Amino acid sequence: MTDKALQIQSLLREDQVLEVRLAEVPVPTPAADEVLVRVEAAPINPSDLGLLFGAADMSTARATGTAELPVIEADVPASAMHMMAGRLGQALPVGNEGAGTVVAAGDDGAAQALLGRTVGVFGGELYSQYRCVKASQCLPLHEGTTAEQGASCFVNPMTALGMVETMTMEGHKALVHTAAASNLGQMLNRICLADGVPLVNIVRKAEQAALLRELGARHVVNSSADSFVDDLTAALRETGATLAFDAIGGGRLASTILGCMEAVAVEQMGAYSRYGSDVFKQVYVYGALDFSPTTLNRNFGFAWALGGWLLPNFLQRAGGERMQRMQRRVADELTSTFASHYTARVSLAEALSLEALAVYGRQATGQKFLISPQR
């Protein structure tokens, strides 16, 4: 076995340049409770792009380095340097999740039991040819499941399941989801259909609405339509949804959702109150497709909350038992409910080409890249 392997690293330099490069790093030796995974597939998720390219101005992106060890450089606006001061000068490995084969294991029984198995891994640094992790961080895939099928077994599946679990834990009865035609959104739609959870899908284009309807979605509203507020209010009235997960973050969408939820609650009130309804309405922001500020009109009474939602924080709160139950379901339904689809497969070096970046960097719904580190 080789003692050096390739890894993608993202480095913010003092001269206000972000440098994303392919580097050679030593292959680690697993400790007693660890395994060494030969990474065979790792998706590029929106959540990876933030660490890859931070707040760099990607219109300035240029290719440097060599064909074997390519580098992409891009300028970072002065205003963004302060926000990223914490990562200055550190070559940060990237890649939240992936899958591959366990090729070496520590002495512990749990580690040895994984030797030769195909496993899904969560925990960063997966845009690497080899990744050493604790045995407990691995999700062993069922016999016959490929690394490509298991590459996205954590971020999207656990996030989608986490939304439904959050709904249950916090006493809501139905869900709203924005950017709902995404890979994650389609997954959530399948879970909700299977579990009988009413789901309001908000999309931005008519063709996305059509796609979701084809996939069986019952409530789909288009935020670009003139009738959006009326359509959303009607869907909220039918479903009783008082909880929304928003991938967009910026702009007025969260405010509009809270306002429409409140309008439905006020319809059902017996008497007027200038403080609005006492129906509790929650929007969680779990993404940042729009970095602009969030604007709230506060025309939705006082029984509301807007907050951040992050998978690791949720899992900590959910506890080990709930998490294991969620992971068993992911393994069982990996090629159905939790199947991901990729529009392109690239090597580590190809991922650092300007051509590939121009496509996956746009975060367009329906576009999803898979990195194959062994190519």
Add this chain to the structure above:
Amino acid sequence: MTDKALQIQSLLREDQVLEVRLAEVPVPTPAADEVLVRVEAAPINPSDLGLLFGAADMSTARATGTAELPVIEADVPASAMHMMAGRLGQALPVGNEGAGTVVAAGDDGAAQALLGRTVGVFGGELYSQYRCVKASQCLPLHEGTTAEQGASCFVNPMTALGMVETMTMEGHKALVHTAAASNLGQMLNRICLADGVPLVNIVRKAEQAALLRELGARHVVNSSADSFVDDLTAALRETGATLAFDAIGGGRLASTILGCMEAVAVEQMGAYSRYGSDVFKQVYVYGALDFSPTTLNRNFGFAWALGGWLLPNFLQRAGGERMQRMQRRVADELTSTFASHYTARVSLAEALSLEALAVYGRQATGQKFLISPQR
């Protein structure tokens, strides 16, 4: 005893005019579990102004009616009519709290026990000469306490105590308060000094900062100062506050508070994370001194929440035992910790004069009116 009495009512008319009038209404007879209170003092709180004048354009205010039964009329912008549709055509009594003497009581023992007592009352319609309420809604004041001393025994005291209780219930260690020189803010400052709770007071003027410092406040920052962000960050570092109560609502203040809390949390992190710290930061909006939209920059990671906070909703969550403990403390410390100060005393008719409205309608810090319905 008279069978008719005066009451202030607020009516939104179909012709887009808000009409606030003095009306004669029958004096009710208490049911078995009720008492009839002769209202002797009722404050004009910011929370009353919303129901009194709704979203009317007060620059159009004009006096109509008679000297005995005055009326103030004001135009309502078309855009605001929709929001207030729920109150159209209803003559709504006003006045969240007040105090007076129990002059009649139902047959139940609890009601009879209050006969002749001076009590504080919460529950609306207190801008009336008589108010019939359940005995359980009364806070019996200690012997020798006057109605004027007890008039504000609910909204501000229970809100200020509720902030400290919320801090304890939700696991925070210190508080931030905006519009901190207000009557409520001074009360909160006294509670926090007595209880050893670190409190960061945010004010908008240098003289308000000086006033709070005179009153013993240890952490006072002025949001109009150029050094505001640095000053606030320093105060958050010293106190460890991760919970704020915001009376203002509109603009960027809530966002700035969350951003400064996150800056302190990030200082204490071992390693960089693009998701920010996992220190949970909460801002509750409990007022609307600024009706403009709330703008959030979201430069504070994912462990945050912004939400509405309303006293009745809090009390429901807090439970009866906690509420009774809070009320006992209010009664015990009504002339010290929970003392309110009034800058003017007016009759019901005088409250509906354009001269008085011009003063109390501005909601200026330091100005507080008391209505004396028996004058």
